[in-house]
Amino acid sequence: MSDPSQISRLDKLRVTREYLAYQVQRMDQTIRDLEAAERQERRRAELARADQGWKIQPKQGEVPPVLHRGGCAVFGAKDGHRLNRTEARLAVTHETYIVKCEICTPETGLLPE
Known part of the structure; x- marks a missing residue:
């Protein structure tokens, strides 16, 4: 047992x-x-x-395209075209065609290094 x-x-x-x-x-x-x-x-x-990065809000009617910082909440489109530093610098040199967002001030990130 x-x-x-x-x-x-x-x-x-x-x-x-x-x-x-x-x-x-x-x-x-x-x-x-x-x-x-x-x-x-x-x-x-x-x-x-x-x-x-930077992004461009497309032209809307008479309003020209607007350059934004990548994280700008004013233009929160995720599918928008992203720009690198060189492309963004070129964009701001053509101020007659592209304006800069007054909220996120994208030009501050484009200052010479």
């Missing part, structure tokens, strides 16, 4: 399986947390990159 104080092999395996299932759940949660953190970091990097 078996000793009642002894845990059977089957019970040991069940306990081990429960523990391993718990570990898998914890690992899955850690993976989800890390994936979410990576997505947030990628988004922050995209926003920072967009804020550093």
Whole structure:
């Protein structure tokens, strides 16, 4: 007859399986947390990159195109054409065709280095 104080092999395996299932759940949660953190970091990097650039608000009727900083809330179009520093400098040299936003003052980022 078996000793009642002894845990059977089957019970040991069940306990081990429960523990391993718990570990898998914890690992899955850690993976989800890390994936979410990576997505947030990628988004922050995209926003920072967009804020550093410039964009042009297209001409609307008689209003000429307007140059904005990438993060300007006045013209928040995400699909607008992004400009690099050289393109933005060229744009401000043609002030008769393109005006600068008075809110975000895009020319401040175009000062000579």
